[in-house]
Amino acid sequence: MKTTPLAPTLLPAHLIPGAALDTGKTVGKGVNVRHGTLLTLEDINVSFDGFQALTDLTLYIGVGELRCIIGPNGAGKTTLMDVITGKTRPDSGTAYFGEQYDLTTMSEVQIAQAGIGRKFQKPTVFEALSVFENLELAQKANKSVWASLRARLSGEQKERIDEVLQTIRLEASRHRPAGLLSHGQKQFLEIGMLLMQEPHLLLLDEPVAGMTDAETEFTAELFKSLARQHALMVVEHDMGFVGSIADHVSVLHQGRVLAEGSLEQVQNDERVIEVYLGR
Amino acid sequence: MTQALNQTLLARATAKLGPQVSLVLGLLVLAILVAMPLLHLLPAEHTLHISAYSLTLVGKILCYAIVALALDLVWGYAGLLSLGHGLFFALGGYAMGMYLMRQSAGDGLPAFMSFLAWTELPWYWYGTSSFLWAMCLVVLAPGLLALVFGFFAFRSRIKGVYFSIMTQALTFAGMLLFYRNETGFGGNNGFTGFTRILGFDITATGTRAALFLATLVVLLGSLYLGFVLARSKFGRVLTALRDAENRLMFCGYDPRGYKLFIWVLSAVLCGLAGALYVPQVGIINPGEMSPTNSIEAAVWVALGGRGTLLGPLLGAGIVNGMKSWFTVAFPEYWLFALGALFILVTLFLPKGVVGLLRKEPTP
Numbered sequence A: 001m002k003t004t005p006l007a008p009t010l011l012p013a014h015l016i017p018g019a020a021l022d023t024g025k026t027v028g029k030g031v032n033v034r035h036g037t038l039l040t041l042e043d044i045n046v047s048f049d050g051f052q053a054l055t056d057l058t059l060y061i062g063v064g065e066l067r068c069i070i071g072p073n074g075a076g077k078t079t080l081m082d083v084i085t086g087k088t089r090p091d092s093g094t095a096y097f098g099e100q101y102d103l104t105t106m107s108e109v110q111i112a113q114a115g116i117g118r119k120f121q122k123p124t125v126f127e128a129l130s131v132f133e134n135l136e137l138a139q140k141a142n143k144s145v146w147a148s149l150r151a152r153l154s155g156e157q158k159e160r161i162d163e164v165l166q167t168i169r170l171e172a173s174r175h176r177p178a179g180l181l182s183h184g185q186k187q188f189l190e191i192g193m194l195l196m197q198e199p200h201l202l203l204l205d206e207p208v209a210g211m212t213d214a215e216t217e218f219t220a221e222l223f224k225s226l227a228r229q230h231a232l233m234v235v236e237h238d239m240g241f242v243g244s245i246a247d248h249v250s251v252l253h254q255g256r257v258l259a260e261g262s263l264e265q266v267q268n269d270e271r272v273i274e275v276y277l278g279r
Numbered sequence B: 001m002t003q004a005l006n007q008t009l010l011a012r013a014t015a016k017l018g019p020q021v022s023l024v025l026g027l028l029v030l031a032i033l034v035a036m037p038l039l040h041l042l043p044a045e046h047t048l049h050i051s052a053y054s055l056t057l058v059g060k061i062l063c064y065a066i067v068a069l070a071l072d073l074v075w076g077y078a079g080l081l082s083l084g085h086g087l088f089f090a091l092g093g094y095a096m097g098m099y100l101m102r103q104s105a106g107d108g109l110p111a112f113m114s115f116l117a118w119t120e121l122p123w124y125w126y127g128t129s130s131f132l133w134a135m136c137l138v139v140l141a142p143g144l145l146a147l148v149f150g151f152f153a154f155r156s157r158i159k160g161v162y163f164s165i166m167t168q169a170l171t172f173a174g175m176l177l178f179y180r181n182e183t184g185f186g187g188n189n190g191f192t193g194f195t196r197i198l199g200f201d202i203t204a205t206g207t208r209a210a211l212f213l214a215t216l217v218v219l220l221g222s223l224y225l226g227f228v229l230a231r232s233k234f235g236r237v238l239t240a241l242r243d244a245e246n247r248l249m250f251c252g253y254d255p256r257g258y259k260l261f262i263w264v265l266s267a268v269l270c271g272l273a274g275a276l277y278v279p280q281v282g283i284i285n286p287g288e289m290s291p292t293n294s295i296e297a298a299v300w301v302a303l304g305g306r307g308t309l310l311g312p313l314l315g316a317g318i319v320n321g322m323k324s325w326f327t328v329a330f331p332e333y334w335l336f337a338l339g340a341l342f343i344l345v346t347l348f349l350p351k352g353v354v355g356l357l358r359k360e361p362t363p
Ligand SMILES: Nc1ncnc2c1ncn2[C@@H]1O[C@H](COP(=O)(O)OP(=O)(O)OP(=O)(O)O)[C@@H](O)[C@H]1O
Pocket: A048, A051, A053, A071, A072, A073, A074, A075, A076, A077, A078, A079, A080, A121
C-alpha cells in the first residue's frame, strides 16, 4: 500500500477542518461546551467484584483535541471507554459530555446518538453485510424502526458513503462482505463507520493493531486531519504512532492517571518509566 | 489445465443458470399448488382427481411452511431462536376454533361446555360467533402475547440460549393451561366436530379447495412481505443485530424496537397459519403447544437454510413429506429419524439445503 500524505481534497467535505470551534459555544447539534471542555470525567470509580478497575479517575478532553491514552495491559483503558459509552456504569463519579449530557444516566444508544462514536479494541463490523451496507447503517440518520422500514438512500447520502469509501481506501471492496476483509481493512471500515456517524467525540481503542506500517502511517495522517473538527481519544500501545499524532498523552496505570503531558514529558517521568520497565 | 478450465466454465454456467432454474422450478411448484384444489373439484372417478386426504396433507404442509418462514424471520435474520412458535400457531388455531365451535353449536353452548354443566359462556368467548371478531382474535391473541413477552425479554436483554429456553417454557406453560378443563378451551380434547364455516359445509369439496387457496395466498403474501423486509434497511439492521448487537447500539440503533417488531410480526404470521390449519385438519388440541412441535419447526428452518426466504419453505416441505411417509411406514422411528436428520444437517449442511443448491464456485 502506497502512503501519500493526505491531501485535503481527498477528504470528504464534512471532514475538512472548517471554522475552528470557538469555546463557550454549541458544537454541532446541541452539545454545550464551556471553557472548551467536551468531556468531563471526575473521580470515576469502577470495580468488578471487588477488583478496582478505575480509581478516582479524572480526565478532561477539550473540543477538537487529539488525546492519546497509553498504559500497560490491564490498566483500565478499555474500561474507561466502557464508562464513557455507557457500557459500564461507574460506582461513583461524574461523567459529562458537553455541559448537559450526564453520561452516567444515559443508555449506550442515547450516548451514541448524542455524538460519541466508538471503535472497539477487537474490530467489530457487520460481517454478513457488504462494506457499503456497513457504512449505510452507520450513517447519521433517523434510526428508529419506522424510519428504517421506509428508508431510501438519497443521492446525497450515497455520495457521502462514496466519499468515506475513498477516505478509508475501500472503494474497490465496496460490494465485498465485510467478513472477508483483512484485519487492517476491517479496522479502516470501522473507522469509516465512525466517520459516517459524524460524532463530536471519537473513541478509538487500539486502532492500528494489526495494521501494516504503511497503513499505520496513513491512519496517523487521517486522525490528524480529523482533529479540530472532532475530538479524538485514542488508546494505543504503538509509541511510534502515538508520537506521530498526539499533542497530549495521559498515562493510565492500575486504574489511575499516572501522568499527563506531551509524549516526551511523560516518557521522561520516572513513575512512568518504572511502570513500563518494572514489568 | 483444460480440465480445470472446463470446470470453471461449467461452474460459471451453472451459477448463471442457477437463478433461472430455480425460477422455473418455483413457478412449476406454484402451478401445481394452484392446480391441486381445482383438481379436487373434479368428480372422484376422474383420473386427475385429487383426494381430500392429499389436499389436506398438502394444505397442512403449506401452513407449516408459513410457520417456518415466520420462524426464519426471527431466527435466521434477527438471530433470536424461538422454541415456542408452536404456541402462537396454536393460539391462532384456537381463536379460529372458537368461531367454528360456535358455528356448529348454533344458538346453544359448545358441546364441551354443556358437558361440564356450564350454563354461560365465559367472557372471553363473547363475540366469537362473529367471523370478523374471531379473525381479530387470530391476530390479537398471538400478537399481544408476543408483544408482552418480547417487551420484557428484550428490555432485560435476554439473549441466546436463555431466550430459547424461555420461549420453550412459555409454550409448555400454555400447553398445561389449555389441558385444564376450567380454562374453557375443551381441555385435552380441544375443539373438534366442526360442521360449518361462514355458512358453508366445512367438508364440502368447494370449501376445502377455498381453504387451500386461502392458505396459498397467505403463504405467498408472507413470502412477499419477507422479501420486502429482507431488502429494506430494516432487514439489514436485523442482520447487523444478529452478528454484532453491541456495534449496532454504538451506531445509535436501539435493538429493542427492531426485535419487538419482527418478533410480533412473526407471531402474528404463525397465528394466521394456525387459523388456516384448524378448519382443514378439523381439530385443535393442546398437543399443538407441546415443546416438540416448536423444536420441529426449528428443524425445518435449519434443514432448509436459515436466513433465506425459500429455505424454510423447502425445509417444511421436505421434513413433513418425510414425516407423513414415516408415520405410515415406521411410526415408532419418526422421532429418531428427525433427530438424526437434525444432527446430519448441523454437521454437514450448516447453510441447509439451499446452501447446498447455491454452492458457489470458490474463486
Ligand atoms: N467485565 C469485567 N469483569 C471483571 N473484570 C474486568 C472486566 N472488564 C475488565 N476487567 C478487568 O479490569 C482491568 C482493566 O481492564 P481493561 O480491559 O480496561 O484494560 P486495558 O487497559 O484496556 O488493557 P489492554 O491493553 O490489555 O486492552 C483488567 O484487569 C481486567 O481484567
